Amino acid sequence: MGHRPPGFHSAAGCSSRTLHAIRIAQGDSSDAGVRVHGSPPRRLLHVDSTDLTPSHGRSLDTPAWNTDMRVLIACEFSGVVRDAFAARGHDAWSCDLLPTERPGQHLQCDVRDVLGDGWGLVVAHPPCDHLAVSGARWFPAKQADGRQQQAIEFFMDFVNCPSLRVAIENPVGIMSTRYRKPDQIIQPWQYGHGETKATCLWLKGLAALVPTNIVHGRTPRVHHESPGPDRWKNRSRTLDGVAQAMATQWG
Numbered sequence: 001m002g003h004r005p006p007g008f009h010s011a012a013g014c015s016s017r018t019l020h021a022i023r024i025a026q027g028d029s030s031d032a033g034v035r036v037h038g039s040p041p042r043r044l045l046h047v048d049s050t051d052l053t054p055s056h057g058r059s060l061d062t063p064a065w066n067t068d069m070r071v072l073i074a075c076e077f078s079g080v081v082r083d084a085f086a087a088r089g090h091d092a093w094s095c096d097l098l099p100t101e102r103p104g105q106h107l108q109c110d111v112r113d114v115l116g117d118g119w120g121l122v123v124a125h126p127p128c129d130h131l132a133v134s135g136a137r138w139f140p141a142k143q144a145d146g147r148q149q150q151a152i153e154f155f156m157d158f159v160n161c162p163s164l165r166v167a168i169e170n171p172v173g174i175m176s177t178r179y180r181k182p183d184q185i186i187q188p189w190q191y192g193h194g195e196t197k198a199t200c201l202w203l204k205g206l207a208a209l210v211p212t213n214i215v216h217g218r219t220p221r222v223h224h225e226s227p228g229p230d231r232w233k234n235r236s237r238t239l240d241g242v243a244q245a246m247a248t249q250w251g
């Protein structure tokens with residue numbers, strides 16, 4: 001249906017890695033009901049210049065896609081951003097090495113194997129462990145053994161992916177100098193959560209997010225989480241107010 005998006009590459013063309021078990025969870029995040037070795041139906045998107053209207057919340061120089069845009073939420077186990085886009089009628093998929101926490105369209109695989117699959121929009125949450133300034137004391141060891149360089153290259157895979165509309169999210173860290181300054185820094189308290197956690201967004205083909213619900217609380221988010229095996233998950237899960245803003249303003 002329609003044209004190939006410019007810059008389209010097949011997954012096979014963008015990676016030599018074997019596409020291992022892709023799990024598509026539809027209606028159950030457990031193994032029951034999960035198809036293995038599938039791939040998301042590829043619905044190529046039609047770019048229609050008549051859609052380039054300010055009323056869609058898009059800038060005029062940004063190509064608009066069908067309302068049922070194919071959206072990839074990269075490095076997302078929670079399904080929070082995926083479901084916000086799905087609720088607005090988009091063909092939204094999350095992708096993570098981990099299974100999805102809640103039912104929905106999910107690719108359990110290395111995201112680099114599907115990044116070139118003609119997504120209308122990519123929202124990426126790459127790991128920040130080796131990039132965030134909060135871990136600066138460990139940088140020398142991570143530079144010496146290559147972990148930081150690998151993390152930089154993974155981040156840059158999203159920068160260089162062929163989709164025309166890309167958002168990359170990360171805490172304040174070295175990508176501001178190794179790549180470039182972010183387009184904006186958002187806070188949970190701008191989106192209805194009374195917490196602070198500076199989150200950088202690097203944007204391609206997307207307008208900066210506009211705050212949706214400024215609230216008074218300013219508690220550092222990190223203090224909400226007690227130590228435990230799920231601490232990192234609880235700290236990294238995208239907040240619903242931010243996900244809703246992304247889906248409403250970019251969807």
Ligand SMILES: C[S@@+](CC[C@H](N)C(=O)[O-])C[C@H]1O[C@@H](n2cnc3c(N)ncnc32)[C@H](O)[C@@H]1O
Pocket residue numbers: 074075076077078079080095096097098109110111112125126127128236237238
């Ligand atoms: C900072 S967390 C982001 C969590 C996200 N905000 C959410 O709400 O689920 C980074 C995620 O990247 C995933 N990840 C790391 N390397 C990956 C890869 N090569 N392909 C897919 N996911 C990957 C991790 O498993 C982890 O869940």
